[in-house]
Amino acid sequence: MEWPGLYNYWIAIFLMVTGLYLVMAPQNLVKKIVGLNVFQASVFVLYITMGKVTGGTAPIIAEGIEVYSNPLPHVLILTAIVVGVATTAVGLALVVRINESFGTIEEDEIRELEEAQEDAS
Amino acid sequence: MSHHLVVRVVAKLLMPFIILFALYVQMHGDFGPGGGFQAGVIFASAFVLYALVYGMDAARKVLPDGALRIGLALGVLIYGGTGVLGLLLGGNFLDYSVLAHDPVHGQHYGIFAIEFGVGLTVASAMATIFFHFAGRGANLDEMEE
Amino acid sequence: MGMSAYLIVRLHNLFAVVMVSGVYSLLAATFFVVVDAVDVAFTEAAVGAGISTVLMLGALSLTKGREKVPSRPAILPIIIALATGVALIYGTLDMPNYGDPDAPIHQHVAPTYLADSKPKTGIPNVVTVVLASYRGYDTLGEVTVIFTAGICVMVLLQGRRRRRKAKGDTA
Numbered sequence: 165m166e167w168p169g170l171y172n173y174w175i176a177i178f179l180m181v182t183g184l185y186l187v188m189a190p191q192n193l194v195k196k197i198v199g200l201n202v203f204q205a206s207v208f209v210l211y212i213t214m215g216k217v218t219g220g221t222a223p224i225i226a227e228g229i230e231v232y233s234n235p236l237p238h239v240l241i242l243t244a245i246v247v248g249v250a251t252t253a254v255g256l257a258l259v260v261r262i263n264e265s266f267g268t269i270e271e272d273e274i275r276e277l278e279e280a281q282e283d284a285s
Numbered sequence: 286m287s288h289h290l291v292v293r294v295v296a297k298l299l300m301p302f303i304i305l306f307a308l309y310v311q312m313h314g315d316f317g318p319g320g321g322f323q324a325g326v327i328f329a330s331a332f333v334l335y336a337l338v339y340g341m342d343a344a345r346k347v348l349p350d351g352a353l354r355i356g357l358a359l360g361v362l363i364y365g366g367t368g369v370l371g372l373l374l375g376g377n378f379l380d381y382s383v384l385a386h387d388p389v390h391g392q393h394y395g396i397f398a399i400e401f402g403v404g405l406t407v408a409s410a411m412a413t414i415f416f417h418f419a420g421r422g423a424n425l426d427e428m429e430e
Numbered sequence: 431m432g433m434s435a436y437l438i439v440r441l442h443n444l445f446a447v448v449m450v451s452g453v454y455s456l457l458a459a460t461f462f463v464v465v466d467a468v469d470v471a472f473t474e475a476a477v478g479a480g481i482s483t484v485l486m487l488g489a490l491s492l493t494k495g496r497e498k499v500p501s502r503p504a505i506l507p508i509i510i511a512l513a514t515g516v517a518l519i520y521g522t523l524d525m526p527n528y529g530d531p532d533a534p535i536h537q538h539v540a541p542t543y544l545a546d547s548k549p550k551t552g553i554p555n556v557v558t559v560v561l562a563s564y565r566g567y568d569t570l571g572e573v574t575v576i577f578t579a580g581i582c583v584m585v586l587l588q589g590r591r592r593r594r595k596a597k598g599d600t601a
Contacts, residue, residue: 173522175431181515182435188507192497194444194490198451201482202435205458208470209431216465217536218529223466223556224317225548231531233466234540235556239565241470242557243572246322246407249477249485250579253414256489257586260421263493270498310472315553318468320561326476333484354584361577364570379566392551396562399569406573410580411481417587418488 325407360406
């Protein structure tokens with residue numbers, strides 16, 4: 165197997181696993197959202213590296229250039245990035261509201277508060 | 286941050302260039318990297334800078350909530366309207382070939398209109414989101430005083 | 431990028447985490463330039479490194495700056511994440527090599543896009559043409575998503591801050 169081989173997928177997978185861990189492990193909601201962003205970026209890397217053609221150039225048609233990289237993943241990821249920031253914003257807004265009603269952004273503390281509330285009622 | 290003179294002056298100097306760059310990215314998206322999404326974000330970032338340096342009240346005076354709301358809806362309306370216009374002129378939904386005398390020009394106009402709609406919505410959405418986060422902090426400060 | 435991802439895991443100061451995630455986005459953007467995705471790199475630099483960092487700092491200023499350090503390391507998430515990683519790496523063994531021009535992804539609609547977009551629209555940037563014309567429905571959907579997100583944040587964060595009430599507190 166010559167050099168680049170499958171390394172691009174493995175980089176994406178390393179980032180993906182880190183993102184997955186960051187979504188699952190921390191109790192802190194803001195850190196979970198950062199983890200979600202890491203995960204998202206890993207998917208972007210996966211798509212974009214799949215679209216690369218050896219010897220190709222950016223898909224802007226110009227004279228004297230024959231080989232272009234695949235424009236389709238670029239389009240998909242371009243929109244995905246902007247939608248990603250939109251979902252991040254909604255998630256952060258929810259975190260802010262949770263902090264206002266519970267006074268904490270740690271998941272286990274929120275759960276304890278909710279259970280205490282259910283017991284009281 | 287409003288007491289730092291250098292920051293205030295430099296921010297004021299930078300504003301027109303950021304907006305000019307956003308417009309360049311918007312218009313030049315057909316020929317180089319860029320387009321509505323990027324232009325919208327850059328345009329919004331100019332107002333984010335303004336809000337950070339001069340405070341939320343000044344920023345709201347420049348860019349009132351009502352205007353942002355109209356921009357938010359108008360962008361989607363331009364996008365959908367371009368599609369419906371194609372429909373009325375005898376093509377398919379979002380088919381721009383019928384917008385002008387020949388298909389190539391029609392496509393060009395259509396893509397331009399669409400990118401404008403995208404840019405307007407993205408800019409308004411980003412500014413709205415930031416203003417609401419920052420505005421909430423300002424509200425809290427007032428209440429604590 | 432891997433290094434900054436690892437830092438995000440290790441750091442407990444949330445401000446530092448947000449700044450490192452900005453660095454991570456910027457590195458991702460430079461990486462996208464290297465693999466020919468200039469439009470994507472532009473967007474990632476503006477959105478990922480710019481706006482999202484500012485938004486997270488805005489959210490942090492409304493919440494707390496430090497994460498509670500966990501008393502014991504979380505074993506189960508590590509096992510699940512590693513198992514997923516191994517399964518994914520096993521899955522890549524059948525994938526085409528990086529930059530292979532004969533990969534299936536380059537055989538489907540992409541050649542048509544590259545060949546037809548300039549003659550049909552007169553616009554040299556294929557990404558713009560595919561975005562706005564060939565996949566116009568998709569982009570309409572994305573714009574609607576952003577519109578909805580803007581309205582969501584408006585609804586969630588408008589109004590005055592209320593004190594915690596004993597009843598009707600269902601967040």
